[in-house]
Amino acid sequence: MSSKQITVALVGNPNTGKSTLFNALTGLRQKVGNYPGVTVARKSGRCDCGDGLKVELVDLPGLYSLAAASPDEQVVTDVLLGSLEGSQQPDAIVVVLDVTNLLRNLFLASQLAELNLPLALVLNQADIAHEQGLKIDTQLLSQRLGGVPVVLTSAWKGEGIASVRRAIAEVLNKKTKMTQLTWPSQVESALGAIVQAIQTDTGQAPSSADAQRILFSSNAHTSDRLGWSQPQRESIVRQARDQVRAAGYNPMAAEPLIHYAHLRKVLEGVIAGGTGKQGNAAALDRVLLHRVIGPILFIGIMLGLFASVFWLAKFPMQWIQSGVDFLKAMIAPALVNTPMLQSLVTDGIIAGVGAFLVFLPQILILFLFIGILEDSGYMARAAFIMDRLFSWCGLNGKSFVPLLSGFACAIPGLLSTRTIEDPKARLATAFAVPFMSCSARFPVYALMCAAFIGPLYGPGWESVVMVGMHCVGLLFAVPTAFVLTRFVLKVKPQPFVLELPRYQMPKPSDVLWRMWQNAAEFVSKAGTVIFAMTIVIWALCYFPRDAQMSDRIKAAEPTLSEHEIQSRTQAAMIEQSWMGRFGKAVQPVFDPCGFDWKITVGVLASFPAREVIVSTLGVTYSIGKGAEADSQHLRSAMQEAKWMDGPRKSTPIFSLAAVLALMVFFALCSQCGPTIATLAQETGGWKWAAISFFYMTILAWVMAVVVYQVVIRLI
Amino acid sequence: MTPLSQLLPGQFGKLVSLNPDQAVDQRLMALGLLPGMALKLVRRAPLGDPVAIEFGGQVVSLRLAEAESLIVDVAADCPVQRPKNTP
Ligand SMILES: Nc1nc2c(ncn2[C@@H]2O[C@H](COP(=O)(O)OP(=O)(O)O)[C@@H](O)[C@H]2O)c(=O)[nH]1
Ligand SMILES: [Mg+2]
Numbered sequence: 051m052s053s054k055q056i057t058v059a060l061v062g063n064p065n066t067g068k069s070t071l072f073n074a075l076t077g078l079r080q081k082v083g084n085y086p087g088v089t090v091a092r093k094s095g096r097c098d099c100g101d102g103l104k105v106e107l108v109d110l111p112g113l114y115s116l117a118a119a120s121p122d123e124q125v126v127t128d129v130l131l132g133s134l135e136g137s138q139q140p141d142a143i144v145v146v147l148d149v150t151n152l153l154r155n156l157f158l159a160s161q162l163a164e165l166n167l168p169l170a171l172v173l174n175q176a177d178i179a180h181e182q183g184l185k186i187d188t189q190l191l192s193q194r195l196g197g198v199p200v201v202l203t204s205a206w207k208g209e210g211i212a213s214v215r216r217a218i219a220e221v222l223n224k225k226t227k228m229t230q231l232t233w234p235s236q237v238e239s240a241l242g243a244i245v246q247a248i249q250t251d252t253g254q255a256p257s258s259a260d261a262q263r264i265l266f267s268s269n270a271h272t273s274d275r276l277g278w279s280q281p282q283r284e285s286i287v288r289q290a291r292d293q294v295r296a297a298g299y300n301p302m303a304a305e306p307l308i309h310y311a312h313l314r315k316v317l318e319g320v321i322a323g324g325t326g327k328q329g330n331a332a333a334l335d336r337v338l339l340h341r342v343i344g345p346i347l348f349i350g351i352m353l354g355l356f357a358s359v360f361w362l363a364k365f366p367m368q369w370i371q372s373g374v375d376f377l378k379a380m381i382a383p384a385l386v387n388t389p390m391l392q393s394l395v396t397d398g399i400i401a402g403v404g405a406f407l408v409f410l411p412q413i414l415i416l417f418l419f420i421g422i423l424e425d426s427g428y429m430a431r432a433a434f435i436m437d438r439l440f441s442w443c444g445l446n447g448k449s450f451v452p453l454l455s456g457f458a459c460a461i462p463g464l465l466s467t468r469t470i471e472d473p474k475a476r477l478a479t480a481f482a483v484p485f486m487s488c489s490a491r492f493p494v495y496a497l498m499c500a501a502f503i504g505p506l507y508g509p510g511w512e513s514v515v516m517v518g519m520h521c522v523g524l525l526f527a528v529p530t531a532f533v534l535t536r537f538v539l540k541v542k543p544q545p546f547v548l549e550l551p552r553y554q555m556p557k558p559s560d561v562l563w564r565m566w567q568n569a570a571e572f573v574s575k576a577g578t579v580i581f582a583m584t585i586v587i588w589a590l591c592y593f594p595r596d597a598q599m600s601d602r603i604k605a606a607e608p609t610l611s612e613h614e615i616q617s618r619t620q621a622a623m624i625e626q627s628w629m630g631r632f633g634k635a636v637q638p639v640f641d642p643c644g645f646d647w648k649i650t651v652g653v654l655a656s657f658p659a660r661e662v663i664v665s666t667l668g669v670t671y672s673i674g675k676g677a678e679a680d681s682q683h684l685r686s687a688m689q690e691a692k693w694m695d696g697p698r699k700s701t702p703i704f705s706l707a708a709v710l711a712l713m714v715f716f717a718l719c720s721q722c723g724p725t726i727a728t729l730a731q732e733t734g735g736w737k738w739a740a741i742s743f744f745y746m747t748i749l750a751w752v753m754a755v756v757v758y759q760v761v762i763r764l765i
Numbered sequence: 766m767t768p769l770s771q772l773l774p775g776q777f778g779k780l781v782s783l784n785p786d787q788a789v790d791q792r793l794m795a796l797g798l799l800p801g802m803a804l805k806l807v808r809r810a811p812l813g814d815p816v817a818i819e820f821g822g823q824v825v826s827l828r829l830a831e832a833e834s835l836i837v838d839v840a841a842d843c844p845v846q847r848p849k850n851t852p
Contacts (some may be wrong), residue, residue, distance in 0.1 A: 115795035119788055151823055154797045270785065302785035306794040331824060332807075341811045434826045438812035441828060545789035545831045547796075550817055550824040 056105045057138065058097070059130060060164060062146035063155055064112030064471075067174040069093075070560060071146055071205040072109040075214060082571055090125040092137075099219040107141065114154075115260075116161045117267045117305065119711035120544050121473050124271060129257065130165055133275055140169040142221045144214070149173035149186060149202065152321065153313055160309045162229035163195075164259045168221040170199040171228075172214055177204040178552070183323040191320045196229035205556060231312040236297035236303060241265060247286040252277050265290055266305040286449070331427070331552045336374055338431055348435050351428070352454060355419045359412050359458040362487065366411035374404035393592055394585075402584035405659070406577040407444060409724060410569055416455050416462040417568045420469060421561035423451075424713045427553040429469065437546060443528055444535025446521050446546050449479040453527075456486030457520075460725045461576075465568060472544035478531045480732055481742055484725050485527035487520040487717060490661040493679040494716045495519045497664055501685040502709045515713070522717040526749065579727035587658045587723075590629045601621060614672075621672040629655055643715060643754035644708035644762070645691065653715070660721035687746050707761035711754040719750035769818070769835040772806035778837030779803050780820075789831045797821045804837065 060068045076095030090111060097107040099632035110126045118124040125134065132139025138543075143162055159171060173179075173186060192200040199217035220226070233241065242750030244261040248254070256276055263272040264287060273283050291301040299307055309487035338344055378396040385392035423429040433447030440449050443562070448470040456463035463483040470476040495516055504512040535543070600619040604610065610618070624630050633651030640650045648670040656662040664679050671687040691703040720726065720743045772778055780802045783790040797820070798804065804820040815828045 114792065117791065117795070119792060151821070152822060154823065157795060157797065268791070301786045302791065303794055303799075306797075307799060310797060310799060335808070335817075335824075339808060339810070339817075344812050430826070434810050434815060434817065435812075436813050437826075437828065441814075441830075542788070545787075545792055546815065546826070546828050547789060547792045547831075548815075549796075550828040552824055650823060 056103075056142075056222065057092070057094075057108055057140045058105045058142045058144055058222075059108045059110055059140035060144050061110050061126070061130065061158070062112060062157060063114055063148065065549065066112065066146045066148040067113060067157065067205040068146045069109055069197060069564075070509060070557075071172065071174060071203065071214065072107060073560065073563060074205050074208055074211045076107055079569075081093065082202075082567065090122050097215070097218070099222075101219065103219050105141075105222070107144075107369045113158065115158060115306075116263065118269070119542075121541065122471070127263075128275075130162070131257075140167065142170070142218065144170050144172055144218060146172045146174050148175050148369055150175055150184065152181060152186070153310070153317060155305065156313045156316070157309050157606075159228065160313055161262075161305075161553060163230050164262060166227060166230075166257070166259070168225045169228045170201065170214075170217040170221045170226075172210075172217070173202045174205050176202045176209065177207055182232070184324040187320050187322070191316070194229070194316045194320070196227060198226050198228045211636070231309060233308065233695055234297050234299075236293045237265075237299070237308070238501065240293040243290050243293075244286060247283070248276060248278050251279075251282045252418065261608045265294070266301065268302060281515070291338055326555070331550065334553050335431070335550070338428070340570060344431075344435055348432060351423075351432075352450075355416070355423075355451070356454055356458065358419065359416050359455055359462060362412040362414050363458070367408050370404060370408050374407075375399055390592075390595070394588065397506075397592075398585045398588035401588070403579040405584045406573065406580040406724060409459065409572070411456075411466060412459050412462045413569050413572055414565055416466060417565040418561065420451065420466055421564050422556050424469065424563060425554065425556035427551045430548055430550050434550065435547060441546065443532040444475065444478055444543070445482070445531055446470065446475045447548075448484070449475060452479050452483050453486055456483040456488060459488050459490070460484045460486065460722060461572070461728050464725065464728045465572060467732060468568075472546070474539050474541045474543055475534055477539065477738065478535045480729060481534055481738070482527040482531045484719070484720060484722065484729070484742060484746065485523035485530070487523050488722075490659065490722070491519070491716055493661050493664050495713055497667075497679040497684070498709050498713050500680070501688055502706065506706070515710075517711050519717055522714060526718060526753075572731075576724060576727040579730070580724045583658050583723040583727070587629075587655070590632075591624060591627050593628060594626070596623065596626060607685045617669075617672045618670050624651065624666075624669050640751075642758065643711045643751065644703075644705065644758040645712065646691075646703050648691075649703070649708075649712065652762075653719075653721075657721050657722040660716055660719070662714070705762065706765055707758045710756035714757045715750045715754040717750075718746055718753055720744075720746035766836055769806070769816075769832050769837055770829045772837065772839065773809045774806055776839060777803060777805045778839040781836045781838045782834075783836070784834035787831075787834055789827065790834055793825070793827070793835075796823065796825060827835050 060072055062068050072093065072095065075097045080093060082091055082093050082491060093109040097105050099105055110129060113123045116127050119126045128134035129137055130140065130143070143165070144160045145162055147159065158391055162169060171191075173188065179186065186202065188200040188202055192198060199220050201210055201213045201217050203214060205211070241258060241261045244264055245256055245258065248256045248261075254276070260272055270280070294301045294304050330674050338347060360500050381400070382392055382396050383447070385395060394605055420429070423432065432450065435447070436450040437447030440446055451469065452463045452466045455466055460483050462479055463486065467476050467480045467483065469716050470479055497516055499512045503515050599622050600615055603615055603618050603622065630651055631656050634647045636652045636654070637645070637647040640653065645653065648667065651670055652666040653661045655666045664684075667688065668681065668684050671684060671691070688704050689702070692700050714743035725741045726743055729742055730736050733739065766781060767778065780798060780800050782800055783793065783798075785791065785794065802820055804818050805816050807817040807819050807824060812832070816828045817824050817826050
């Protein structure tokens with residue numbers, strides 16, 4: 051056999067059980083990658099088909115029709131046509147069908163038959179069919195479709211998997227193709243005319259599947275790919291469509307009409323029974339989608355989800371944090387003679403690993419919930435309930451879970467945008483998620499409110515400001531999404547047509563497996579970037595080093611205690627580090643927001659992680675490392691801080707205006723390295739991550755200036 | 766001849782026409798909703814939109830604004846196709 055890897059593609063409607071079957075066929079030998087240049091994940095794995103035949107199995111995203119509507123579906127079509135650069139056409143196709151809805155599922159199969167590739171049909175969810183009393187004559191079906199293998203399976207129960215392996219081996223050996231339908235003669239000749247014209251115009255012969263895409267699809271993707279230009283094709287395609295119209299079909303409806311008519315005949319006598327149990331969806335929907343009870347249950351479920359991501363994850367996050375601290379304390383003494391290495395290892399490397407590990411509990415918990423919600427069938431209902439609230443600004447019902455999770459942490463929120471099928475809504479949601487007031491903003495608000503708002507205006511105003519700050523991000527995210535979907539993203543909006551599947555008990559092993567895969571992907575992709583960022587920031591704050599610093603401080607003020615010398619040294623060190631110098635240099639930029647150089651350094655140092663501002667302020671105000679939001683010393687140091695020079699000389703730095711400006715800045719600014727890394731991972735490149743970064747940061751600056759300048763004039 | 770949006774929850778109808786040039790209608794046709802097909806408006810979402818319709822043994826949610834072109838005939842006394850999968 052040649053060294054060329056044999057690939058087999060799993061194709062089918064969404065929710066038919068492709069991924070479940072894929073897992074059953076490949077076990078743990080899976081790879082998750084990306085198709086070149088697009089965000090669609092490429093899941094592949096090795097499948098053993100007996101007799102030493104090993105094939106690469108590819109799990110493609112689900113789709114209903116080859117007349118691709120969304121860019122994601124286009125990828126599937128391109129992969130199958132072998133026209134996606136850097137990806138070879140599969141050697142065979144395994145179509146996975148939901149046996150309880152055979153007619154609809156066969157529509158895609160019937161389109162796939164036109165690709166003229168070896169093909170096998172897997173009728174999945176046989177257990178449900180059995181429950182409903184459906185009997186399928188697979189032999190008759192196979193016979194009607196030209197002898198392609200037709201296998202009945204229950205991927206969920208692991209039944210029939212061996213026959214799928216055998217079927218794959220069989221189609222690869224015998225190259226069995228599914229019978230193609232006979233087009234009405236006018237349609238046939240319209241297709242022929244297109245093939246002819248392309249051959250004349252471009253010199254290459256297109257497949258009949260290509261001709262069908264050109265004739266039946268409203269987009270020009272296929273023509274463009276074949277290099278058949280607009281002026282060349284215009285009149286030909288119009289004439290061909292007129293021919294279809296003459297046959298009595300609207301050209302845009304001809305394909306489903308003809309396929310469905312054909313399939314109704316194919317299925318005659320194939321299905322028997324099915325009058326039995328009708329499934330549980332109607333009865334459960336009556337409660338779960340009830341006008342009053344439905345939303346109440348929805349809120350309850352979502353509160354549970356949020357509480358878990360927010361509170362439950364705190365414990366393992368604390369363990370990770372203590373683990374990191376413990377490791378630092380263990381290793382630090384061993385490196386005490388090489389301070390640079392000591393700092394690199396503890397504040398750079400160990401902190402860098404901790405920086406992305408700490409997200410894992412939230413990611414795992416959120417994906418556990420999402421897995422349960424999706425597999426149980428509730429997720430589609432949640433989207434159904436919420437869609438109205440989101441549709442007007444270009445998002446859809448599926449944006450809710452990502453945005454809600456964003457209030458705990460943007461990272462799991464961003465990862466969960468994967469559940470949104472419409473690429474436009476997905477990107478807009480991903481863009482909105484980092485605006486949600488995540489838990490890392492909390493310490494900043496807490497410090498400012500406790501140190502300034504509370505003492506000056508009382509606890510009532512303190513809570514008002516606290517709640518207000520949590521809404522600021524949302525206030526800006528919604529119009530941003532609106533503008534983005536309406537005016538910026540040029541992708542055609544996808545209709546929100548959503549199947550409400552039957553309810554089902556989720557299978558624990560599947561849910562856990564997907565939870566694990568999502569986490570592993572985060573660690574391998576975003577994790578490395580987060581790690582690298584931490585090291586870079588460490589270096590900026592560490593270098594250059596002035597070895598005599600503490601001696602000089604001691605000499606200047608001999609009465610200082612050992613602890614005070616240490617704090618002063620740290621403050622002086624950060625002042626003359628690259629970061630400190632940079633902070634002083636750019637302070638004029640932040641001057642209109644009322645930030646002095648210490649705040650500016652704090653702001654800059656917290657670009658990788660916003661909560662760092664608290665400990666950075668601790669260092670710059672000589673409180674020492676490890677200051678927390680509830681540190682009394684830090685609060686009083688900040689309350690006493692005065693401008694040293696300039697027009698505001700000896701007025702407090704932290705005036706009400708500056709405090710509010712600082713909080714608004716933190717509410718809006720893109721100060722989270724992991725978010726940027728994850729955004730890049732999820733949008734398939736740095737473009738949107740960069741746009742998000744600059745947009746949020748500039749917006750934050752503008753709003754901070756506005757707040758400062760307005761408040762300072764009012765009060 | 767009634768636009769789908771005017772169906773009451775629980776009401777049946779037969780699809781008379783749709784607009785094949787629209788993306789929503791194309792998607793619905795791929796799902797098997799073709800002229801002549803019986804459908805039922807199962808329910809509206811708690812906020813009034815979207816709606817869930819049932820046809821060919823499946824329940825699908827769509828936004829009313831996007832489904833404007835669906836015209837149904839409610840006069841015909843047609844039950845939603847049962848049993849499932851009967852071609
Ligand atoms: N009852 C039953 N459920 C199944 C079967 N195969 C998959 N499922 C469930 O159907 C849902 C969708 O499966 P999945 O593999 O994610 O489908 P995909 O969208 O085609 O990849 C999941 O909840 C599965 O647990 C099966 O054979 N029987
Ligand atoms: Mg899948």
